[in-house]
Amino acid sequence: MSDQRVIVVGGGLAGLAASVRVAEAGIAVDLFSMVPVKRSHSVCAQGGINACNEVARQQGYSEYQHFDETLYGGDFLADQGPVLEMTAWAPKVIDLLDRMGVPFNRTAEGFRDLRLFGGSLFKRTHFAGATTGQQLLYALDEQTRRFESEGKVTKYEFWEFLAPVLDDNGKCVGIVAQDMRTMQIRSFRADAVVMATGGNGLVFGQSTNSVICTGGAASRCYQHGAWYGNAEMIQVHPTAIPGADKCRLMSESARGEGGRVWVPKDKADARKPADIPEGERWYFLEERYPDYGNLVPRDIATREIFDVCVNDHMGIGGGNMVYLDLSHMDPDYLTNKLGGILEIYEKFAGEDPRHTPMKIFPAVHYTMGGMWTTYTEGSYTPDAPAPEHKPGNAIPVAPTAGIGMTHGAPNNMMTNIEGLYAFGEVNFAYHGATRLGANALLSCIFDGLFNGLSVANAVQHTDRPASDVPQSVYDAASDREQDKHEAFIATAGNHSGENAYVIAREMGVEMTAASTVVKTGPRLEKCLAKLDELSERYSRVKLSDTATWTNQSLSFTRATGDMLILAEAIARAGLLRQESRGSHYRTDFPDRDDARFWKTSVSRFNPATGKADVTFEPVRAPLVKPRPRTYGKTAPEPAKKTAQPVGS
Amino acid sequence: MSLPQAHQSTLAWRQANRAKAVPGRTIVMTVRRCEGPGKLGWFESFKIPVEPNENVISCLQKIAANPVTADGKETTPVVWDSGCLEEVCGACTMVINGTVRQSCSCLIDEYAPEEGDEITLEPMSKFPVIRDLWVDRARLFNSLKRVRGWVPIDSTAALGPGPKEDQATQSTRYAISECMSCGCCLEACPQFLLEGDEDAWDSAFIGAHAIAQARLFNLHGTGKNLAPERLDELMGPGGVADCGNAQNCVKVCPKGVPLTESIGAMGRGVTMHAVTRFFKGK
Ligand SMILES: Cc1cc2nc3c(=O)[nH]c(=O)nc-3n(C[C@H](O)[C@H](O)[C@H](O)COP(=O)(O)OP(=O)(O)OC[C@H]3O[C@@H](n4cnc5c(N)ncnc54)[C@H](O)[C@@H]3O)c2cc1C
Ligand code: SF4
Ligand code: SF4
Ligand code: FES
Numbered sequence: 028m029s030d031q032r033v034i035v036v037g038g039g040l041a042g043l044a045a046s047v048r049v050a051e052a053g054i055a056v057d058l059f060s061m062v063p064v065k066r067s068h069s070v071c072a073q074g075g076i077n078a079c080n081e082v083a084r085q086q087g088y089s090e091y092q093h094f095d096e097t098l099y100g101g102d103f104l105a106d107q108g109p110v111l112e113m114t115a116w117a118p119k120v121i122d123l124l125d126r127m128g129v130p131f132n133r134t135a136e137g138f139r140d141l142r143l144f145g146g147s148l149f150k151r152t153h154f155a156g157a158t159t160g161q162q163l164l165y166a167l168d169e170q171t172r173r174f175e176s177e178g179k180v181t182k183y184e185f186w187e188f189l190a191p192v193l194d195d196n197g198k199c200v201g202i203v204a205q206d207m208r209t210m211q212i213r214s215f216r217a218d219a220v221v222m223a224t225g226g227n228g229l230v231f232g233q234s235t236n237s238v239i240c241t242g243g244a245a246s247r248c249y250q251h252g253a254w255y256g257n258a259e260m261i262q263v264h265p266t267a268i269p270g271a272d273k274c275r276l277m278s279e280s281a282r283g284e285g286g287r288v289w290v291p292k293d294k295a296d297a298r299k300p301a302d303i304p305e306g307e308r309w310y311f312l313e314e315r316y317p318d319y320g321n322l323v324p325r326d327i328a329t330r331e332i333f334d335v336c337v338n339d340h341m342g343i344g345g346g347n348m349v350y351l352d353l354s355h356m357d358p359d360y361l362t363n364k365l366g367g368i369l370e371i372y373e374k375f376a377g378e379d380p381r382h383t384p385m386k387i388f389p390a391v392h393y394t395m396g397g398m399w400t401t402y403t404e405g406s407y408t409p410d411a412p413a414p415e416h417k418p419g420n421a422i423p424v425a426p427t428a429g430i431g432m433t434h435g436a437p438n439n440m441m442t443n444i445e446g447l448y449a450f451g452e453v454n455f456a457y458h459g460a461t462r463l464g465a466n467a468l469l470s471c472i473f474d475g476l477f478n479g480l481s482v483a484n485a486v487q488h489t490d491r492p493a494s495d496v497p498q499s500v501y502d503a504a505s506d507r508e509q510d511k512h513e514a515f516i517a518t519a520g521n522h523s524g525e526n527a528y529v530i531a532r533e534m535g536v537e538m539t540a541a542s543t544v545v546k547t548g549p550r551l552e553k554c555l556a557k558l559d560e561l562s563e564r565y566s567r568v569k570l571s572d573t574a575t576w577t578n579q580s581l582s583f584t585r586a587t588g589d590m591l592i593l594a595e596a597i598a599r600a601g602l603l604r605q606e607s608r609g610s611h612y613r614t615d616f617p618d619r620d621d622a623r624f625w626k627t628s629v630s631r632f633n634p635a636t637g638k639a640d641v642t643f644e645p646v647r648a649p650l651v652k653p654r655p656r657t658y659g660k661t662a663p664e665p666a667k668k669t670a671q672p673v674g675s
Numbered sequence: 676m677s678l679p680q681a682h683q684s685t686l687a688w689r690q691a692n693r694a695k696a697v698p699g700r701t702i703v704m705t706v707r708r709c710e711g712p713g714k715l716g717w718f719e720s721f722k723i724p725v726e727p728n729e730n731v732i733s734c735l736q737k738i739a740a741n742p743v744t745a746d747g748k749e750t751t752p753v754v755w756d757s758g759c760l761e762e763v764c765g766a767c768t769m770v771i772n773g774t775v776r777q778s779c780s781c782l783i784d785e786y787a788p789e790e791g792d793e794i795t796l797e798p799m800s801k802f803p804v805i806r807d808l809w810v811d812r813a814r815l816f817n818s819l820k821r822v823r824g825w826v827p828i829d830s831t832a833a834l835g836p837g838p839k840e841d842q843a844t845q846s847t848r849y850a851i852s853e854c855m856s857c858g859c860c861l862e863a864c865p866q867f868l869l870e871g872d873e874d875a876w877d878s879a880f881i882g883a884h885a886i887a888q889a890r891l892f893n894l895h896g897t898g899k900n901l902a903p904e905r906l907d908e909l910m911g912p913g914g915v916a917d918c919g920n921a922q923n924c925v926k927v928c929p930k931g932v933p934l935t936e937s938i939g940a941m942g943r944g945v946t947m948h949a950v951t952r953f954f955k956g957k
Contacts, residue, residue, distance in 0.1 A: 165852060
């Protein structure tokens with residue numbers, strides 16, 4: 028079986044962890060990435076990574092509590108087995124990263140330090156300064172480099188994934204990819220393909236994501252028949268620095284370390300923030316959520332900020348901005364714990380947040396939805412789903428391996444297409460309707476390490492190796508992509524053609540206005556009509572560069588078409604989900620409706636219409652009973668305001 | 676950790692320029708173009724209307740959306756490399772007005788505050804150009820292989836935590852571990868020269884970033900098991916002795932990586948290592 032190979036597409040945390048795990052199992056890995064893997068978007072993650080730890084455990088925390096929190100945070104939309112397994116494994120993930128040399132912050136005695144994060148009352152977030160994602164990515168990058176120098180991993184950096192190759196039975200047996208420098212298109216054979224291509228922030232124009240996070244790769248799989256789950260679930264992070272090219276994140280760790288969100292009580296107050304006395308500041312999160320305060324989950328904080336600014340016009344100077352304030356804290360402490368993100372603010376906003384409150388506003392941040400995946404249940408099968416877990420209660424199940432998912436089962440995190448897997452942010456598992464801060468890094472690495480074994484097992488035990496697939500299948504697949512490529516190049520002569528950058532910008536504006544913080548049916552209908560218009564214009568797109576060498580316009584133009592198709596699924600699933608749950612907030616259906624919508628939305632691409640056929644499928648939830656998600660909000664909600672999406 | 680030196684020295688200058696930045700102005704961006712490896716380069720200028728808080732990348736995005744030069748000629752979009760847009764991925768390094776730096780953190784309000792001000796963008800000169808501002812930094816990553824920049828763990832099996840670490844060592848390692856492989860230190864180094872021939876990479880000067888990485892792993896409880904191999908590499912051709920101690924590197928490093936301190940430490944390590952080897956007769 029020595030000629031067996033696995034392709035991993037994407038070299039962020041999920042892709043690198045998968046590469047390491049599969050290579051370790053003795054199978055050759057071909058690793059594809061649009062950027063040198065060390066520059067993947069995971070490098071941006073700031074705040075930290077969650078796991079139960081000994082200190083928290085002695086205060087009553089447990090892996091099971093982490094599990095319960097994650098489900099509650101996600102408003103019970105996630106399939107439960109994978110979440111149980113992930114949280115049970117979390118401490119092992121941290122230990123392994125520690126062994127790989129991640130410079131986690133340390134206590135005086137030399138143990139790993141911990142911080143508070145949203146959605147928990149316990150310190151369970153491990154961190155390396157305020158650049159945790161960078162440090163974790165580098166550790167996995169280093170291990171991958173080690174395998175690479177031993178010849179077990181082959182990197183294809185600056186290669187763009189274009190399509191999966193499916194054999195006559197619909198099994199995934201390889202990919203088609205393009206060298207972004209030479210523009211060569213070719214197909215690659217593999218016994219299994221792992222997609223680890225991250226999120227789709229660019230569909231919304233400006234987001235906290237890197238410039239390559241278009242979701243193009245996921246969209247291409249979707250167009251080849253892979254299902255897409257909970258497309259409508261997009262996280263808007265409450266605290267980002269608005270910018271011309273992107274919105275730079277101000278990590279939740281700023282609040283975890285004591286940052287407070289406020290606006291002047293008088294919106295006409297023109298004083299410098301430092302000159303506004305305590306009594307004339309409105310700490311609206313602390314007032315409304317006495318337990319969690321500034322650390323309510325992201326969708327809640329985002330809606331409150333949105334409410335204060337957009338509905339009440341109580342933002343700073345009446346505009347769309349609130350203060351995130353650290354200036355009451357010791358500057359040296361801040362430098363030690365948050366140096367990286369404070370520098371970002373200083374660099375881009377020109378003020379020192381150690382002394383001046385930061386001005387922030389919400390921005391699109393994370394893709395909870397994604398490629399639909401399945402799994403094999405684990406050993407924990409309670410007779411009835413458990414009620415809420417409270418600290419100190421007896422733990423229903425010990426955190427041993429295999430309780431939530433069967434370790435090594437060949438279908439773990441496999442899509443509906445045999446042989447095609449989805450790991451990390453690109454899948455829909457784990458985070459339901461909202462992701463808790465510092466759970467993403469965990470889910471990415473967990474996917475790679477835990478489900479990497481599933482891929483290895485599937486490959487080792489197959490009776491249909493890819494080496495038996497006729498070459499003609501691969502040639503046909505690469506020919507199709509080559510034809511598309513030629514067709515794009517041919518548009519250059521078309522003088523009245525449309526500009527892809529303009530289309531992408533309009534799509535971003537429309538999607539942000541209609542399909543993020545506040546949604547309504549009519550506004551989403553309007554959004555779908557706008558997407559139709561954009562798709563029609565896109566069919567007349569004109570390339571601004573015909574170079575046959577290093578043509579970035581072509582890559583962007585192609586991705587724009589794929590983003591439009593994904594955007595349609597996001598808006599349509601949002602329209603059909605007539606309830607509010609987690610990040611999905613419909614003013615025309617303000618309550619959670621478990622009877623109709625405690626379900627996964629599954630989008631299937633319809634090649635005839637070019638659009639999504641959306642169905643709602645039951646959530647696999649045998650472990651915990653859903654309960655209302657309130658985070659102990661005080662006082663009855665102030666008389667329902669008619670929040671409206673932008674531009675309605 | 677404080678602000679990197681390069682930024683600290685210019686903070687006042689930056690704030691002063693920001694304060695005087697003229698709203699609604701048009702600036703000139705002059706870009707060194709090149710169609711591909713081995714082709715001749717030329718300059719093209721673009722007029723760009725800018726808003727507050729723009730950076731070099733947002734201007735390049737505007738050029739991509741409308742590739743017309745200052746004198747009205749249609750041209751191709753400029754090719755460049757970028758990723759995070761928040762100075763943490765290392766992708767977007769360029770030579771801007773003659774000095775190497777990240778372009779995503781290069782703010783127009785600071786560099787071109789007045790009407791008609793010009794900003795010049797060129798690719799790094801120490802790496803082969805792929806197209807326009809995009810260069811091939813494969814050699815930089817190869818250097819990380821040369822110093823065995825990893826901790827040799829047994830496997831990914833659950834084997835408990837890593838070695839305990841004191842806060843001082845953690846903060847030294849963290850500072851080095853922030854290196855984002857951007858290449859600024861290499862562009863600025865008089866000893867690091869353009870080398871297109873891959874076969875020559877393993878004996879050419881390895882560069883400040885890789886010397887620092889060797890130190891990073893030698894400081895780790897398990898990483899130090901490969902210290903002899905790392906020191907062997909740094910003793911060899913293109914190793915730490917090739918550094919002329921010009922200290923240009925540390926001045927341009929956007930992450931404030933303690934480069935000269937690390938070069939010093941590794942220089943001493945190599946000397947000790949040579950002495951030990953001499954007495955062991957190896
Ligand atoms: C600013 C910011 C801060 C964050 N902070 C935290 C935090 O503190 N804690 C936390 O838990 N989470 C955090 N997150 C979320 C977390 O960083 C991401 O969810 C996670 O890093 C995603 O990793 P990934 O491996 O799935 O994908 P990515 O890291 O996005 O990697 C995607 C990979 O796929 C490749 N790729 C994409 N498309 C193609 C294609 N067509 N062809 C070939 N290759 C392709 C890319 O080159 C890249 O290598 C943060 C996110 C952001 C934006
Ligand atoms: S100190 Fe050494 S590595 Fe740094 S610039 Fe000078 S010669 Fe180059
Ligand atoms: S040491 Fe500094 S300048 Fe050199 S590659 Fe690393 S981050 Fe860049
Ligand atoms: S784009 Fe990542 S450092 Fe500039």
